[in-house]
Amino acid sequence: MExxxxxxxxxxxMLIRKKFIGLLEKCKCKEILEAVNGQVVIELVKEHRPDLVFLDIVMPDKDGMEALKEIMEFDSNIKVVMASSAGTKDHLKRSLQLGAYDFIxxxxxxxxxxxxxxKILKEREETAHV
Structure with a gap:
């Protein structure tokens, strides 16, 4: 699949970003950008209009929940996957209510x-055939 x-x-x-990049490269993702916090990710989203954002929940400056809200206001078609080691049910529920695509x-x-x-590629393929 392309x-x-x-x-x-x-x-x-940085270690987690590196790990993600390695995994995404194995999944044949060619265009991968990095952001260190919620503020930077908003700027990158507006400039590059990504298909997918992996977003940490707990970060300095602007946390993942705030960033998620802004990304969804900017373009609700962007798939945002929340990533957290503190996977509390509250975070999960709230991020899904705010428009997150999934949780990792x-x-x-x-x-x-x-x-x-x-899942994203399959959905994209199905909507292309409609």
Whole structure:
């Protein structure tokens, strides 16, 4: 399946961003951008209009929930996947109410990332045939 998704990884941890990049490259993502906090991710989203954003919930400056809200106001078609090690049910529920596409538990695994990418590509293919 052709993977031409434009992806932004937003996490204040460089190690986690590196891990995500490795996993996304295995999933054949070619365009991957990085953001260190919620403020930077908003700027990147507006400039690059990604298909997918992996967004950490707990970050300095602007957290994932605030960033999610702004991304959804800007373009509700962008798929935002919340990533958190503190996977509390409250965060999950709130992020889904705000428009998050999915939720991923840290440490992230290849299976989790691959299944999200496959789901998005499949949906995209189905809407292209409608």
């Amino acid at each position: 993977n031409n998704l434009k992806v932004i990884i937003c996490d204040d941890s 538990q840290k440490p992230v695994s290849l299976d989790a990332v691959a299944s999200i990418i496959e």
